[in-house]
Amino acid sequence: MRLTDLTLKELWHRKSQLLSGLLAITLGIGVIVGIRSISVVSEKAVAVNLDNLGANILVLPQAASVDNYYAADIDAPTFPEDYVEKIVTSTLPGVDNLSPKLTRRVKFGNESIVLTGILPKSEIASKPIWQQGGLKAEQIIASCAPSTVPKKYADAKLQRKGIDTLANNDCFIGYSVAQRLNLNEGSALTLENRTFNVTKVLPETGTIDDDRVFANLHKVQSLLGTGEQISAIEIMGCCNEITDGLLGKMRNILPDTRITTIGQIVSTQIKTNQLMNKLSLVFLIIILFVGGISIGNYIWANVNERRKEIGILRMIGYQKRHIYNILIMKAVIMGLAGGIAGYILGTIAAVWLGPQFAGIEVNPLYVLLPVSIAISILISVTGSVIPAYMAGKIEPFSNMQED
Amino acid sequence: MLIQIKDLTKTYQRHNGTINAVDSLSVDINKGSFITITGPSGSGKTTLLLIIGGLLRPTSGRMIYDGNELNLDSDEEMAIFRSNHIGFVMQSFALVPYLTAVENIMIALNVKNKNKAENRNRAIELLKWVGLDDRTTHYPRELSAGQQQRVAIARALANNPDLLLADEPTGNLDPGLSGEILSILSKINKEQKTTVIMVTHSPVAAEYGNVKIHLQEGKLSDHKTMEKVFLS
Numbered sequence: 001m002r003l004t005d006l007t008l009k010e011l012w013h014r015k016s017q018l019l020s021g022l023l024a025i026t027l028g029i030g031v032i033v034g035i036r037s038i039s040v041v042s043e044k045a046v047a048v049n050l051d052n053l054g055a056n057i058l059v060l061p062q063a064a065s066v067d068n069y070y071a072a073d074i075d076a077p078t079f080p081e082d083y084v085e086k087i088v089t090s091t092l093p094g095v096d097n098l099s100p101k102l103t104r105r106v107k108f109g110n111e112s113i114v115l116t117g118i119l120p121k122s123e124i125a126s127k128p129i130w131q132q133g134g135l136k137a138e139q140i141i142a143s144c145a146p147s148t149v150p151k152k153y154a155d156a157k158l159q160r161k162g163i164d165t166l167a168n169n170d171c172f173i174g175y176s177v178a179q180r181l182n183l184n185e186g187s188a189l190t191l192e193n194r195t196f197n198v199t200k201v202l203p204e205t206g207t208i209d210d211d212r213v214f215a216n217l218h219k220v221q222s223l224l225g226t227g228e229q230i231s232a233i234e235i236m237g238c239c240n241e242i243t244d245g246l247l248g249k250m251r252n253i254l255p256d257t258r259i260t261t262i263g264q265i266v267s268t269q270i271k272t273n274q275l276m277n278k279l280s281l282v283f284l285i286i287i288l289f290v291g292g293i294s295i296g297n298y299i300w301a302n303v304n305e306r307r308k309e310i311g312i313l314r315m316i317g318y319q320k321r322h323i324y325n326i327l328i329m330k331a332v333i334m335g336l337a338g339g340i341a342g343y344i345l346g347t348i349a350a351v352w353l354g355p356q357f358a359g360i361e362v363n364p365l366y367v368l369l370p371v372s373i374a375i376s377i378l379i380s381v382t383g384s385v386i387p388a389y390m391a392g393k394i395e396p397f398s399n400m401q402e403d
Numbered sequence: 404m405l406i407q408i409k410d411l412t413k414t415y416q417r418h419n420g421t422i423n424a425v426d427s428l429s430v431d432i433n434k435g436s437f438i439t440i441t442g443p444s445g446s447g448k449t450t451l452l453l454i455i456g457g458l459l460r461p462t463s464g465r466m467i468y469d470g471n472e473l474n475l476d477s478d479e480e481m482a483i484f485r486s487n488h489i490g491f492v493m494q495s496f497a498l499v500p501y502l503t504a505v506e507n508i509m510i511a512l513n514v515k516n517k518n519k520a521e522n523r524n525r526a527i528e529l530l531k532w533v534g535l536d537d538r539t540t541h542y543p544r545e546l547s548a549g550q551q552q553r554v555a556i557a558r559a560l561a562n563n564p565d566l567l568l569a570d571e572p573t574g575n576l577d578p579g580l581s582g583e584i585l586s587i588l589s590k591i592n593k594e595q596k597t598t599v600i601m602v603t604h605s606p607v608a609a610e611y612g613n614v615k616i617h618l619q620e621g622k623l624s625d626h627k628t629m630e631k632v633f634l635s
Contacts, residue, residue: 001502001509001522013501312497315458316558317486317514319479396485397458 003322007329014302021298022338025379028287029342029372030349035283036368037350039276041360057095057235057247059083060258064231078102078229081217083254087233090253094246099234102220103212106191113177114212115191117220117230118166166216171196174212175204189213192223237261288379295334296383299327303391310391311398320392327391331384332377339376343369404470405565405598406432406455411464413450413621424450425461426621434565437592438600439612447621448602449570455600456489456568457481469565486514490559490597492588494571496551498543504530504554505539511561529557533587549580556587560595567591569601573608585611 011018061077084100102117173183178201183189187198196215204210221228237246250259303310310323347364354362413425424447432438432455440448453459455466457473458481466473468488474480491497498507508526509519516522530536533553535546543551552572559567569588573581589611592599603609617624 001506001513002517002519003513005506006502006510009501009506308497309499312499313510314482315456315485315491315497316511317482317562319482322514395458396482397453 003325003329007326007333010306010326011330011333014305017298017302018334021295021302022334022341024294025287025291025335025338025376026341026345028283028291028379029339029376030345032280032283032287032375033343033346033365033368033372034350034353035276035280035346037347037362037365038354038360039280040365041354041362043276045360056261057237057250058260059087059233059235059250059254060260061231062256062258064258076103076231078226078231079257081221081228081230083230083257084233086253087235087250090249092246092249092253094237095235095250097236100217100230101232101234102217102224102226102230103232104220104224106224108181108189108191111181113181113191114208115220115224116212116214117217118214119217166214166219167199168216168219169195169197170199171213171215172200172202173198173214174202174210176210177213194219194223284375287375291338291376291379292383294383295331295380296387299331299384299387300390302330303327303387303394306391307394307398310394311396314394314396314398323392323394324388327384327388328381331380331388335377335380336373338380339373340369342376343372346372404431405434405436405468406430407465407467408432408455409465409467411451411454411466412462413447413454413459414462423447423621425454428464428622430616430623432598432600433614434598435592435596436598436614437589437612438598438614438616439609440600440602440616440618441604441606441609442618442624445620446618448618450621451618452568452570452600452602455566456491457484486511486562488565490562490564490567492552492555492559492567492569492572494574496543496548496555496575498551498554498558500543503540503542504535504546504557507543507554508558508561511558515562525561526557529560530554532560533557547580548575549583552576552580552584553587556584556591560591560597565598567597567599569599571602571604573603573605581605581608 061079063077081100084098087095087098100119104115105112106115107113171189173181173189178184178198181189183198183201185198185201189196189198191213196213202209202214215223217230221230247259247261251257313323313326347368350362351364354360408428408430411425411428411430412423415422415424424445426447428447428451440451442448450459454461454475457475460475466475468484473484485491499510502510505523505526508529509522512522512525527536527539530539533556535550535553535557538546538550538554541550543554546554552575556572567588572588573584576584585608588599588601591597599612601608601612609615
């Protein structure tokens with residue numbers, strides 16, 4: 001009959017009280033596990049959705065503004081194309097799908113259209129919405145997104161260099177351009193005295209890309225006489241890395257550029273992630289208080305109920321430390337049980353409720369099990385410290401009747 | 404000499420003043436004696452027993468056990484003293500309700516010896532000695548009052564104490580069972596040479612003692628009794 005046996009026997013003896021004592025901590029841990037399970041899936045879903053939206057970091061010449069980029073002014077500033085290489089060779093984490101572009105406004109008859117030189121594979125890969133329209137290219141997904149497609153290149157540098165070329169005389173045209181100029185796939189399009197074959201009419205995206213004509217970057221550079229200059233590099237950056245200072249690191253590599261995020265996109269993901277994390281944190285703090293007080297209250301009631309029994313143990317020679325050990329061991333066992341039960345409850349709730357209320361499929365996050373147990377034990381032991389201390393003060397004659 | 408009690412006083416503060424439960428009491432207790440303490444309610448019998456057993460801290464006074472002065476202010480020292488030297492038998496039996504007979508004895512053995520198998524064997528041996536070897540796995544609620552008290556006696560003997568303290572051990576028993584328990588205590592005193600101090604209201608039970616103390620308002624009520632106590 002060791003202290004562990006004694007503790008387990010007592011727990012079993014008062015099992016109905018044990019269940020009520022475990023209720024608060026189990027529910028609390030369950031709520032945290034449930035929220036966390038859903039939020040992890042939700043963050044991944046947001047990351048995938050944002051991945052589909054395309055690039056979220058823009059590298060512009062120092063003197064340029066974002067307005068210049070969208071307006072495609074004829075004299076908008078440019079910078080050398082080899083800046084792409086500088087980023088590629090930096091191996092910065094969280095940078096994917098670099099898409100260098102040269103954009104200028106050109107005339108087509110009386111119409112003014114935006115001609116954009118691109119390196120196509122990276123452009124396509126960073127716009128999966130185009131791929132859905134029938135364009136075939138290697139699908140490259142931002143490192144922050146939960147890719148189900150194995151990346152072609154294990155080496156980050158090789159992956160970034162995996163860029164195909166677009167035939168010199170081919171071009172893609174945006175949906176609005178096609179409508180406005182009455183062009184179809186196979187049509188010929190003459191710009192700046194050079195004729196291009198329209199190989200693809202891009203599906204409508206609702207963005208500025210609908211008004212653009214995309215051709216090979218180097219062809220466009222030659223056509224416009226800019227030399228190896230580009231007006232922007234679009235990058236698909238991992239939002240977590242952006243939060244961790246990716247932009248600052250890029251500015252160190254390209255000091256004479258203006259590096260900005262496409263605010264709405266990035267802030268949406270960051271805010272969503274932060275909201276989920278804050279929600280988990282708020283619940284964690286509530287659970288720490290409520291769970292700790294609940295367990296403390298249970299242990300305190302248990303100590304009062306066991307005054308006679310503790311008196312018996314003290315009478316037969318148990319020291320205060322033995323009493324502390326018995327109660328803290330009980331708290332650890334309760335914490336363990338509460339953590340496991342809470343994890344199971346929260347996981348079942350998330351798996352069941354996720355598809356019904358959030359429209360997402362939730363799988364169990366096994367990494368949360370040890371975390372749940374650790375938090376639960378911490379709460380339980382913390383809540384039991386004062387009752388255990390008070391139990392040590394119970395006099396050994398508490399079981400006796402005095403004359 | 405097993406215990407020397409010198410000028411022991413225990414006072415309680417009550418709303419109507421200070422009560423001297425034990426009042427400047429000095430007693431010597433010899434090894435192997437069977438002492439019965441009698442007296443009216445409130446005379447300080449149980450208080451004296453609690454102090455001797457190290458369960459209650461006196462207000463003043465000294466206690467010397469087997470030649471060594473005890474530090475009555477140290478909880479931990481007194482806990483070790485109890486587990487090494489004292490066995491207790493209480494009127495209410497003081498058994499843990501969710502432990503079986505054998506486990507109730509094993510919890511006492513566990514203080515000094517962590518070997519579970521040895522403790523179990525020793526506990527069964529003790530239950531056999533008190534005639535309950537067929538009740539080892541019974542819980543207290545499944546035992547009669549007399550059987551519960553025998554389990555309590557077995558537990559008191561678990562660590563081979565020098566001194567067995569009994570507080571009204573027959574208080575909850577009918578006369579037949581009382582005789583049984585008193586016989587066991589007497590047997591312990593005679594066969595194992597264990598010193599027994601028993602508080603009792605019963606004149607019949609008091610006759611089992613070879614030394615009798617009568618307390619009145621925390622003091623020994625007559626000197627003749629004291630002279631008997633001081634026998635060396």
